Amino acid sequence: MSQSPYLRRESAGTLASSVRLAGRTSPIRCHLFTTDHRAIGRLYLWLALLSVAIGTILSLLMRLHLTWPERVLPFHGPVLPEDYLALVTIHGTLMLFFVLTTAPQSGFGNLILPSQIGARRMAFPLINAVSFWVIAAALVVLLSSTFVPGGSPISGWTAYPPLSAVPSAGPGQGTGIDLWLASIALFAIGSTMSSINQLVTVVRMRCEGMTWGRLPLTVWAWITASMLSILAFSVLLAALLLLFCDRHLATSFYLPVGDVVNGTLRAAGSHNGSPLLWLHLFWFFGHPEVYIAILPGMGLTSMILGNFSRRRVFAYRTMITTTLLIGFLGILVWGHHMFVAGLNPFAGTAFSISTIAIAIPAAAKVLSWLATIWRSRPSYTTAFLFSLGFVSLFITGGLSGPILAQPILDQYLHNTFFVVAHFHLIMAMAGIFGLFSATYYWFPLLANRTLHEGLGRIHFVGSLLGAYATFLPMHLTGLAGEPRHYAQLTSIPNAAGDLLARTLPLNRGITWAAFFLAGTQLVFLANLLLTLWRGPRSSPNPWDATTLEWHPNLSESDFGLLPVVYREPSQYAYQNGEARALPQWIDPALLPSAPSTSGDRGVS
Amino acid sequence: MHRSLDLLLSALFNARDIWRLPVDGSLHGALLDRHLLLNLWIILGLAALAHLLLLAGVLFARDRRAGTESISRTVRLEYLPLAFFTLLFSWLTLRAERLWALSRYTGAEPTALQVEVTGMQFAWYFRYPGQDATFGRVEPALLDPGAGNPLGIDPADSHGKDDLVSSELVLPAGREVDLRLRALDVIHGFAVPEMRVKQNAVPGQTIHLHFTPTRPGTYAILCTQLCGLGHYRMNANLRVLSASDFEHWLHVRESRGTT
Numbered sequence: 001m002s003q004s005p006y007l008r009r010e011s012a013g014t015l016a017s018s019v020r021l022a023g024r025t026s027p028i029r030c031h032l033f034t035t036d037h038r039a040i041g042r043l044y045l046w047l048a049l050l051s052v053a054i055g056t057i058l059s060l061l062m063r064l065h066l067t068w069p070e071r072v073l074p075f076h077g078p079v080l081p082e083d084y085l086a087l088v089t090i091h092g093t094l095m096l097f098f099v100l101t102t103a104p105q106s107g108f109g110n111l112i113l114p115s116q117i118g119a120r121r122m123a124f125p126l127i128n129a130v131s132f133w134v135i136a137a138a139l140v141v142l143l144s145s146t147f148v149p150g151g152s153p154i155s156g157w158t159a160y161p162p163l164s165a166v167p168s169a170g171p172g173q174g175t176g177i178d179l180w181l182a183s184i185a186l187f188a189i190g191s192t193m194s195s196i197n198q199l200v201t202v203v204r205m206r207c208e209g210m211t212w213g214r215l216p217l218t219v220w221a222w223i224t225a226s227m228l229s230i231l232a233f234s235v236l237l238a239a240l241l242l243l244f245c246d247r248h249l250a251t252s253f254y255l256p257v258g259d260v261v262n263g264t265l266r267a268a269g270s271h272n273g274s275p276l277l278w279l280h281l282f283w284f285f286g287h288p289e290v291y292i293a294i295l296p297g298m299g300l301t302s303m304i305l306g307n308f309s310r311r312r313v314f315a316y317r318t319m320i321t322t323t324l325l326i327g328f329l330g331i332l333v334w335g336h337h338m339f340v341a342g343l344n345p346f347a348g349t350a351f352s353i354s355t356i357a358i359a360i361p362a363a364a365k366v367l368s369w370l371a372t373i374w375r376s377r378p379s380y381t382t383a384f385l386f387s388l389g390f391v392s393l394f395i396t397g398g399l400s401g402p403i404l405a406q407p408i409l410d411q412y413l414h415n416t417f418f419v420v421a422h423f424h425l426i427m428a429m430a431g432i433f434g435l436f437s438a439t440y441y442w443f444p445l446l447a448n449r450t451l452h453e454g455l456g457r458i459h460f461v462g463s464l465l466g467a468y469a470t471f472l473p474m475h476l477t478g479l480a481g482e483p484r485h486y487a488q489l490t491s492i493p494n495a496a497g498d499l500l501a502r503t504l505p506l507n508r509g510i511t512w513a514a515f516f517l518a519g520t521q522l523v524f525l526a527n528l529l530l531t532l533w534r535g536p537r538s539s540p541n542p543w544d545a546t547t548l549e550w551h552p553n554l555s556e557s558d559f560g561l562l563p564v565v566y567r568e569p570s571q572y573a574y575q576n577g578e579a580r581a582l583p584q585w586i587d588p589a590l591l592p593s594a595p596s597t598s599g600d601r602g603v604s
Numbered sequence: 605m606h607r608s609l610d611l612l613l614s615a616l617f618n619a620r621d622i623w624r625l626p627v628d629g630s631l632h633g634a635l636l637d638r639h640l641l642l643n644l645w646i647i648l649g650l651a652a653l654a655h656l657l658l659l660a661g662v663l664f665a666r667d668r669r670a671g672t673e674s675i676s677r678t679v680r681l682e683y684l685p686l687a688f689f690t691l692l693f694s695w696l697t698l699r700a701e702r703l704w705a706l707s708r709y710t711g712a713e714p715t716a717l718q719v720e721v722t723g724m725q726f727a728w729y730f731r732y733p734g735q736d737a738t739f740g741r742v743e744p745a746l747l748d749p750g751a752g753n754p755l756g757i758d759p760a761d762s763h764g765k766d767d768l769v770s771s772e773l774v775l776p777a778g779r780e781v782d783l784r785l786r787a788l789d790v791i792h793g794f795a796v797p798e799m800r801v802k803q804n805a806v807p808g809q810t811i812h813l814h815f816t817p818t819r820p821g822t823y824a825i826l827c828t829q830l831c832g833l834g835h836y837r838m839n840a841n842l843r844v845l846s847a848s849d850f851e852h853w854l855h856v857r858e859s860r861g862t863t
Contacts (some may be wrong), residue, residue: 261743
């Protein structure tokens, strides 16, 4: 590997320097085939931005069709039921995998994690680059499914067999789902490599003084998510392989004897498989996956609330423990997606207890966040506001979790819009707010510029209102009985027609709110482009932060002396009602005698 | 647009209208609804409280000083509330598990009406066992919807001769029903919101679900597990009749044959 010259060149770590350097070497080599973690992190973020843009447009098309099913799409024609389900499938797959997994874990993980632990680089730079390209290939393969005969798959991001196992089950279930399988398999391989890399980096490459107890909570979140990724994606990969065999090698892992799909008798003979095997394997992956998406947001929220409140994060050690506990419990709860799937009812009870148990570490996090900011006179930066938004959405979306965790209530609410509301608030919206918070906070490190705060505040207020206006009413339509995955709610025969018609007025309101929410994101895009074009240069540590990624030498050159860490993050000295930051890297010998610090063990 | 505003306003200001649960027509539904509403009010209260604390925490400033962390403060702010949450959620779980056990841990009474429910892309079929109270054998190879045998009932089995196949589920009020759920092709979700029941029908399995309809009327049976392009229109009617009307319906259908 000849990465050292690239590392040296890319180490300046800013777009500006990259552009300067592009004159010297081919820009393709410099930006695309780099093994520098910061360049790779930026590539991940661009990939996630592209995916979130497509995913959002698809969701708007879904809302449009659901509200006005007779409308004809320009350049497309009428939206058929299979088109709607293809939108659902690609929206879910893009958002879950290519946005909420890649951006927080791989994007910001690459950009920030090494410098936060005082490392020059990731442990395996080449593997890092390869995993990005595998994931980029996965995205291309996924999107290409739109253009094959039959179009994209229609079985949702969970791809339950036999619907996903038998080509005759519907349009998109032929080549379309084969491409989906290939895409997710590539994604699983890329994510596993990337997670091993992150885990090894944290274990092996922490700088002097960076003990486990001094790691920022973001790093704890990243390594917990990495451990979950390694476990979950390897199981998913196995499940995908079995599904591939069922589709092409005449096996019957997921297909029972005598299954007749669309007039075709499948799996005759003695091979008796069960679709429930897929549900177990998929959700063993799927539930940890949602924690992979949200844990980095939780870690960042803790650090940002502490930073702008000028306080140590309340109950820091408890926060570390609850991060690990949420990760651990996250692998024991998959059955709560299967309360009405045909499990033994005793299993329902067991999984409901393990699921409710997660409410306790999650509540501990909220209590810590509230105590951290409590009457602290915080600075209302956009990053701080988005973190507050994260807490709000985490509370609102999280509280419906214990309801869905009770099998008797899930028997009524399962697969209704109540569930859609729950996971969009807790995972999608809270996850996105975490990403926005990260973007506003770390943008000076990404591009050496600061995003416009005024536009940022407009973006925050619009997004918060839009998120609640879109997803809160979905609880009501769900309680009224509206199921997910319905291509339309009008012209439905029988008593179902009346039941679904009751939800139409509210559904129209939801669609308007969704357009408002998406429109607000244009403010962010404008802010991003304006700032990249002519935004103000940022000072080296504009938020007066205490963690190592703001170390002057790390942002200027990776080849300065490695820093030494003296204390936990979020430490402050208080004098006359003012708080002075004590960055992790400042030698206590160089400090004027600190009058009072908050519970620090590193300062004597 | 004004209608949605209407609904939103009525939802906000009319407590009886907030949750808009469909009517409940089942014996177990009242307890389920009570538990659901209890849960909803609790989380509404907790969400309001947490947001009040969040707003108060950032709006009511005081001198910036160390958020000193002492053991007593950690216990007071973190562990006491956590103990409260543990008790609260344990209590809710216990209540929920008892209701779950009541409806799921044991099967139907032997006197329950037997009906087989079969899901296929994109229809539900309901089979009554007829006078002999025994369902005839079904063979996937004999499936022939065009010839009036959508379930593949084996004509060689005498038990199947009096089986009655219907495209609507008709049940007597006040008598427990024992549904056997099957799926021919892909997984389907059998859901009757007004009976507060939902259970997937899985190919290769026969899953039992039992409940007692109490209120005569016509209710929606939905498919709630994505099953293909016609998923949204895979529904049927549940007609709950009085006991005598049900006997009459059954008699008429049996005399007409299984069409």
